[in-house]
Amino acid sequence: MAAKQYPVINFEPCLSCQVCSDACPISCIELTLNGKVAGFDKWNNFFPVVDKAKCTGCGRCCDACPVEAIRMEAAS
Amino acid sequence: MGGVFMKSCMGYILEVDLTKGEIKRTKVPDEVYYNVLSGKGLGVWYCLKNIPADADPLGPDNVLGILSGALTGTGALLTGRWMLVGKSPLTGGWGDANCGGTFSPAIKHCGVDGIFFKGISEKPVYLYMDNKTCELRDASAYWGLDAVEAEEKLTADNYTIKKPVVAVIGTAGEKKSLMAGVVNAGGRIAARSGLGAVMGSKNLKAVVLAGNKPIPCADKQAMKELSKTLGAKIKGASVPDLPIGRLIGLGGYAMGMAPFNFPLDGSMANMLLKTWGTPMNTPMGSTSGDAPVKNWAGSRKDIPNATKTFNPDVLMKKEYRKYHCYSCALGCGSILDIRGNKYSKYDYTHKPEYETLNQLGNLLLNDDLDSILYMNELLNRAGLDSISVGGTIAYAIECFENGLIDESVTDGLHLTWGNTYAILALCQKIIDREGFGDILADGTRKAVERLGPETAQYAINVAGQELPAHDPRNDTSVGLHYMLEPAPGKHTIAMDLMYNAMSLCDFVSWAPPVKVHHKREDREATEQNALMTKANTCYSQLMDGMGACLYLEMMGVHTSHPAEHINAASGWNRDGEDYMRIGERIQTMRQQFNVKHGINPTDFKLPPRVLGFPPLKEGALKGVQLPNTDKQKSLHWKAFGWDPDTGVPLPETLEKLGINELLELEVS
Numbered sequence: 001m002a003a004k005q006y007p008v009i010n011f012e013p014c015l016s017c018q019v020c021s022d023a024c025p026i027s028c029i030e031l032t033l034n035g036k037v038a039g040f041d042k043w044n045n046f047f048p049v050v051d052k053a054k055c056t057g058c059g060r061c062c063d064a065c066p067v068e069a070i071r072m073e074a075a076s
Numbered sequence: 077m078g079g080v081f082m083k084s085c086m087g088y089i090l091e092v093d094l095t096k097g098e099i100k101r102t103k104v105p106d107e108v109y110y111n112v113l114s115g116k117g118l119g120v121w122y123c124l125k126n127i128p129a130d131a132d133p134l135g136p137d138n139v140l141g142i143l144s145g146a147l148t149g150t151g152a153l154l155t156g157r158w159m160l161v162g163k164s165p166l167t168g169g170w171g172d173a174n175c176g177g178t179f180s181p182a183i184k185h186c187g188v189d190g191i192f193f194k195g196i197s198e199k200p201v202y203l204y205m206d207n208k209t210c211e212l213r214d215a216s217a218y219w220g221l222d223a224v225e226a227e228e229k230l231t232a233d234n235y236t237i238k239k240p241v242v243a244v245i246g247t248a249g250e251k252k253s254l255m256a257g258v259v260n261a262g263g264r265i266a267a268r269s270g271l272g273a274v275m276g277s278k279n280l281k282a283v284v285l286a287g288n289k290p291i292p293c294a295d296k297q298a299m300k301e302l303s304k305t306l307g308a309k310i311k312g313a314s315v316p317d318l319p320i321g322r323l324i325g326l327g328g329y330a331m332g333m334a335p336f337n338f339p340l341d342g343s344m345a346n347m348l349l350k351t352w353g354t355p356m357n358t359p360m361g362s363t364s365g366d367a368p369v370k371n372w373a374g375s376r377k378d379i380p381n382a383t384k385t386f387n388p389d390v391l392m393k394k395e396y397r398k399y400h401c402y403s404c405a406l407g408c409g410s411i412l413d414i415r416g417n418k419y420s421k422y423d424y425t426h427k428p429e430y431e432t433l434n435q436l437g438n439l440l441l442n443d444d445l446d447s448i449l450y451m452n453e454l455l456n457r458a459g460l461d462s463i464s465v466g467g468t469i470a471y472a473i474e475c476f477e478n479g480l481i482d483e484s485v486t487d488g489l490h491l492t493w494g495n496t497y498a499i500l501a502l503c504q505k506i507i508d509r510e511g512f513g514d515i516l517a518d519g520t521r522k523a524v525e526r527l528g529p530e531t532a533q534y535a536i537n538v539a540g541q542e543l544p545a546h547d548p549r550n551d552t553s554v555g556l557h558y559m560l561e562p563a564p565g566k567h568t569i570a571m572d573l574m575y576n577a578m579s580l581c582d583f584v585s586w587a588p589p590v591k592v593h594h595k596r597e598d599r600e601a602t603e604q605n606a607l608m609t610k611a612n613t614c615y616s617q618l619m620d621g622m623g624a625c626l627y628l629e630m631m632g633v634h635t636s637h638p639a640e641h642i643n644a645a646s647g648w649n650r651d652g653e654d655y656m657r658i659g660e661r662i663q664t665m666r667q668q669f670n671v672k673h674g675i676n677p678t679d680f681k682l683p684p685r686v687l688g689f690p691p692l693k694e695g696a697l698k699g700v701q702l703p704n705t706d707k708q709k710s711l712h713w714k715a716f717g718w719d720p721d722t723g724v725p726l727p728e729t730l731e732k733l734g735i736n737e738l739l740e741l742e743v744s
Contacts, residue, residue, distance in 0.1 A: 015153070066152070
């Protein structure tokens with residue numbers, strides 16, 4: 001059986017556009033304060049954070065991301 | 077007609093009869109999408125067919141439509157706006173408003189492109205919808221709550237699998253204030269046309285959506301390539317790391333002194349919007365002449381602190397975080413931390429937009445920023461249009477200053493220019509419909525009926541819709557669109573500056589070329605100028621069919637070409653000319669709605685003061701007068717194939733655009 005995969009977000013192209021959090025069928029992605037990544041943004045933009053405990057690995061966020069900033073990877 | 081299915085739409089709508097408590101999911105003919113897209117196009121198609129000519133806007137026969145855009149959810153950037161449509165209680169004619177936030181994709185996730193409500197519920201209800209359930213639920217526990225409280229409570233109470241998204245009326249909508257809108261995302265409002273009062277009149281508190289169906293796109297990879305290019309351009313746009321907010325006012329002086337609008341690349345605005353959002357225009361507008369001051373009769377000299385008070389860096393310092401609407405790469409919004417505000421009991425507010433800052437600031441000569449931030453939050457929570465509320469308070473102040481009303485009418489309020497405490501108190505009274513606030517709560521046109529015709533000279537509206545904060549004496553186009561629009565008083569159609577930025581001559585062959593426009597002088601009424609207003613109008617309607625944001629429009633067709641995006645989403649292969657005909661069709665149907673409902677388009681006139689009669693004595697707009705607007709209006713109608721004298725769409729135009737045929741189609 002293949003290992004369960006989770007979304008990994010590349011903050012470099014990420015636009016903070018909420019498409020991934022909207023696409024998640026169980027709302028396990030949020031753009032929160034914890035997602036603020038130093039070094040990538042000077043505009044106070046917040047970035048998506050995945051609740052891995054809740055995530056089912058369905059890949060809908062990865063499919064929806066307009067700029068291909070999400071890839072699915074097996075949990076380490 | 078092509079009869080080609082649009083692959084980015086769900087193909088269905090929800091029809092809700094609130095009187096009977098019946099809900100139907102019906103299929104929309106493919107030809108409708110092909111001819112008017114979704115969003116405002118689908119909305120006008122449905123309302124034109126289904127609202128009887130004699131319908132009372134606040135009665136059971138009016139229809140309130142809430143719609144998503146044709147490109148929403150396809151991966152196209154800046155296409156997350158949702159639309160409200162219906163018969164406006166403010167004007168008695170066509171009404172529409174649109175809004176960002178996260179509500180637009182939620183509609184499609186429930187498997188429909190729009191939801192249409194008719195009838196009146198006996199008791200307060202809200203609509204709940206997810207993949208399987210669709211029902212009206214008791215809203216008595218939420219009635220009386222402000223929009224933010226109600227949204228939080230409805231979200232928590234309905235959260236099972238997917239976190240619900242909520243559009244809700246505040247207390248103003250419940251009280252049927254004709255300035256009320258519909259709110260989502262903690263205080264973003266579809267505010268114009270008074271459609272929040274229509275929702276309130278139906279006893280419909282909210283729409284709660286928790287569906288998670290995927291939204292289709294014909295060529296997802298092609299769309300991603302377009303979005304990656306556009307996203308990188310927007311992400312890379314940046315102003316230097318200097319404290320330059322206070323220099324913006326000086327930039328406004330320079331713009332004010334320049335006699336021309338020059339051709340500009342629209343994407344230049346991205347860096348300004350990313351940094352400051354629309355408030356960047358507040359100091360610039362008051363110095364350049366764009367921002368009306370003292371109820372349109374003053375100039376920057378009447379409010380000497382304006383550039384300092386409205387320096388957008390002051391707002392930036394309060395920024396807790398940026399706010400992006402759904403699918404937006406820009407993020408022109410912010411959440412501000414307003415703890416320590418000397419009036420507010422709230423800790424956070426959405427950053428006020430330029431319009432709000434000007435209508436509650438310069439227009440009232442109020443330079444107390446804390447009071448504006450507090451009123452911004454109060455109005456968001458009440459679900460009121462800050463443009464109309466500012467315009468109505470300005471009207472009341474001028475009536476008071478000129479002795480037409482006194483303290484016996486104003487409940488003891490000493491309503492003078494810049495009297496912050498009186499302005500705050502009046503704002504609260506309007507929200508509560510209490511005493512003098514009840515007289516003003518339906519906007520300036522109703523207030524004139526209540527306070528007497530001698531006050532009409534201070535009521536700055538077109539056909540009942542209060543004017544937004546862009547002065548036609550500075551930019552003729554914006555004023556023309558205020559009165560050419562079937563839902564009048566819209567500032568989002570175009571300005572000369574925007575026409576140049578959009579470069580529509582590269583989209584359709586018939587749009588006049590980009591050129592240097594003379595400012596502050598009456599536009600010569602020519603057919604070329606009429607084609608310019610026509611092109612802007614059609615483009616704007618097309619964007620509203622797509623669900624696109626004004627700032628996507630402003631980036632211009634070189635930065636983001638709508639035909640490429642719609643083709644990738646829909647699976648069609650159509651060109652700019654064809655898509656602009658969609659805009660033409662939507663606009664003609666909006667005008668047709670007004671004609672059907674007995675609205676005379678020739679009654680849409682700018683108030684004399686706004687045309688420079690009498691002229692301003694000081695400031696950037698000193699002496700400017702615009703006597704030619706009626707001639708330009710006539711040429712615009714002619715360019716659309718409408719009667720140049722009456723504004724009524726001609727039979728051959730309806731035939732040419734296939735509108736009669738379209739109106740014969742039915743949902744099934």
